[in-house]
Amino acid sequence: MKDEIELFIGKELDTDEEEYVDGSHSRAVFICGKRGSGKSYSMGDIIEEVHDHTQGVVPLIVDPMGIYWTMVSENEEQQNSLWDWGLQSRAYRVNLLVPGNPKERYGEEVLSEMKRRGLEVSAIKINPSDISPDGWCDLFDLNINKPMGITLYRAIRNLSRQQGNEFNLDDIIDTVEGDAQSNERTKEALLNRLEMSRDWGLFSDTYTPIWDRLDETSLNVLDLSVVDPGKYGLRNLVVSVLCRDLFKRRIKARKREELELQVDVPRVWLFIDEAHNFVPSGESSLSKDILIRWVKEGRQPGVSLTVATQQPSALDHDMVSQCDVILCHKITTREDIQELNRLSQDYMSSELKTYIQKLDRVGQAVYVDDEDESISIVQMRPRRSRHGGGEN
Known part of the structure; x- marks a missing residue:
């Protein structure tokens, strides 16, 4: 007791x-x-x-x-x-x-x-890998059933499966750029948001x-x-x-x-x-x-x-x-x-x-x-x- x-x-x-x-x-x-x-x-x-x-x-x-x-x-x-x-x-x-x-x-x-x-x-x-795929989409107010939301969700999910908690903002950007399933316009709009997030000064480069x-x-x-x-x-x-x-x-x-x-x-x-x-x-x-x-x-x-x-x-x-x-x-x-x-x-x-x-x-x-x-x-x-x- x-x-x-x-x-x-x-x-x-x-x-x-x-x-x-x-x-x-x-x-x-x-x-x-x-x-x-x-x-x-x-x-x-x-x-x-x-x-x-x-x-x-x-x-x-x-x-x-x-x-x-x-x-x-x-x-x-x-x-x-x-x-x-x-x-x-x-x-x-x-x-x-x-x-x-x-x-x-x-x-x-x-x-x-x-x-x-x-x-x-x-x-x-913040470690980018500590934010869930849904969390990343919510952060940018993206619908996971629409192109930008689908692309970002897929990128975070794949990085989590492949690298666990060992990925940073650069890895997310590289994964989005290399996504063959998304068109260039969608990727460009999403990359602009990701690059903007650097200015927040909140994300860690190493876990x-x-x-x-x-x-x-x-x-x-x-x-x-x-x-x-x-x-x-x-x-x-x-x-x-x-x-x-x-x-x-x-x-x-x-x-x-x-x-x-x-x-x-x-x-x-x-x-x-x-x-x-x-x-x-x-x-x-x-x-x-x-x-x-x-x-x-x-x-x-x-x-x-x-x-x-x-x-x-x-x-x-x-x-x-x-x-x-x-x-x-x-x-x-x-x-x-x-x-x-x-x-x-x-x-x-x-x-x-x-x-x-x-x-x-x-x-x-x-x-x-x-x-x-x-x-x-x-x-x-x-x-x-x-x-x-x-x-x-």
Whole structure:
């Protein structure tokens, strides 16, 4: 039987009793709240708790706003508040994962200052062979039943069969050029797209396991703010490839754990801010399928997930409904309140929207734990590390 791991999140508003999330097994946490209500701050609380109190769990933060690198510094602004709570400020080791070339993404002066402040900066690039034939077609919005989609799908499929994971972008281009089954016009249009993708700066020339870029002793922050969120869905591409790789590795590792064999891939706790951009309601994205699988099947391979959003109604209901912990800050839009109220359970004395209406201060949240069948209003604890979000 595993020892109980308690993640301290705050105090119950009426009784002042401390509130905890059980972190001794895989969890799925949903955090929401309008801008400025405290949802990103609260996610930082859980990140700190996971790092401080769990063993063999690697925190990975998907950061589309570029605000979590500040956890490398202490929360000096709230020292007095921390003392009142019996806590101390602290700085964390942060491994900043940068898609592409960090110097090109940040500029030399910014990069030097980040390193001076103690950040470990790691370039992370995608292996073209880690993207499925369907994924490549989705990346360029190509129909696999039309000429360009057929040609690209065939090229990736053949390279995968012939070379496994040992092919790069040049190999794809060469294979498309040599495709005798496609006409020149189709190949030229497809080659233009492939050549354009070089400019993204995301693809690796030689195969490097993405897992190798994670640091098991640090907070791993994937800074997606440096990647254009435009029509090609490059942020979703990075998340999709990374999460598919981690999930696959953990499935294999879990089998070894069951057989009491040595495991070199620890459990992962994934944190995603602005999650509606990755698992949107009513539409597809490159990362949507793997993230929904993560929340639905994560307990078996030992992976946890925390998602945060300003717009609950914009996040796919399959994701929200599978979460067993809810932290809901102030929400005011009708659509978002209706979406949240769908999560009301029989054990609640009132509908969820009734509890939400009682929130009147920044940092207050309705805390629902489906496992314990409990609901309360909590004041979230102050952060130990510096919060970089300003308004949340």
